[in-house]
Amino acid sequence: MRKSIYTVCAVIGAALMMNLAACSPSGNSSGTEAAEETSGQAQTQEETEQEDSETVDLNEVLEEVKGAYGSDYLPDTAIDETALEQTFGIDSGLYQEFAGEMCTSGSHADTFLAVRAADGEEETVEQLLNAYRDGQIGNADQSPASLAKYKASQVVSYGNDVYFVMLGAKDDGTEDEEQLEAFYESQTQIGLDMIESFYE
Numbered sequence: 001m002r003k004s005i006y007t008v009c010a011v012i013g014a015a016l017m018m019n020l021a022a023c024s025p026s027g028n029s030s031g032t033e034a035a036e037e038t039s040g041q042a043q044t045q046e047e048t049e050q051e052d053s054e055t056v057d058l059n060e061v062l063e064e065v066k067g068a069y070g071s072d073y074l075p076d077t078a079i080d081e082t083a084l085e086q087t088f089g090i091d092s093g094l095y096q097e098f099a100g101e102m103c104t105s106g107s108h109a110d111t112f113l114a115v116r117a118a119d120g121e122e123e124t125v126e127q128l129l130n131a132y133r134d135g136q137i138g139n140a141d142q143s144p145a146s147l148a149k150y151k152a153s154q155v156v157s158y159g160n161d162v163y164f165v166m167l168g169a170k171d172d173g174t175e176d177e178e179q180l181e182a183f184y185e186s187q188t189q190i191g192l193d194m195i196e197s198f199y200e
Helices: 002-055 058-072 081-088 122-137 144-152 177-197
Strands: 095-102 111-117 154-158 161-166
Touching (some): 058 111, 058 177, 081 095, 081 111, 081 122, 111 122, 122 144, 122 154, 122 161, 144 161, 154 177
Antiparallel strands (some): 095 111, 111 161
16 A cells, blocks of 8 residues: 555656646746747837838928918928038938928028938937037027027937928017027927827
C-alpha cells in the first residue's frame, strides 16, 4: 500500500514538473509577442499619420484658410521655390510640395505657408520655420504691431505637413503690448483651427 502511494506521488510530482517546464517558455513567448504587438501598433499609428497628411490637398487648405479670414486675409503674392529657399531656408531636397502666400507690401508681414516635408525631414523643416519666426521677432526694426503679430504666429505640424501661420486683421489702435498680442493670437487661431479640421 505504501509503495503504491509513493508511486502515485512520484507520478504526480513528475507531471507537475513537466507542466512547469512547459509553461515557462510559453510565458516568455507571450511577453515577447505583447512587446512586438505594441511596437507594431506604434509603427502603424505613425504610418497612418503620414498617410493622412499625404491625402490632404495643401492648396485646398490654403483656400479654406483664405475663406475663414475673408477680407482680413492680407497675403497677396504666391510663395515660389526661390522665396521658399531664400526667405525660409527650405531647399528642394527638404520637401515634396508646398503652398503659400505672403505680403509684398512693407506695411504687412502676413504669411501662410504649408510644406509637405520629404520623409524624415519634418523636424528640419519645422526648425527652419521656427528659426525664421525667431529671427523676425528679434528684428529691432519691427514696428510694435508687426512684432506683436510675429510673436502671435505659430508653427504647427501634422505628420509630414508643417505650417507657418501669421494671419488676420491688423490693429493699429491698441498700444498696450499684452492686449495687442492677445488680439493677434486670437487672429492666428482662426487659421490654426481651419488647418486642424483637415486632420481630424
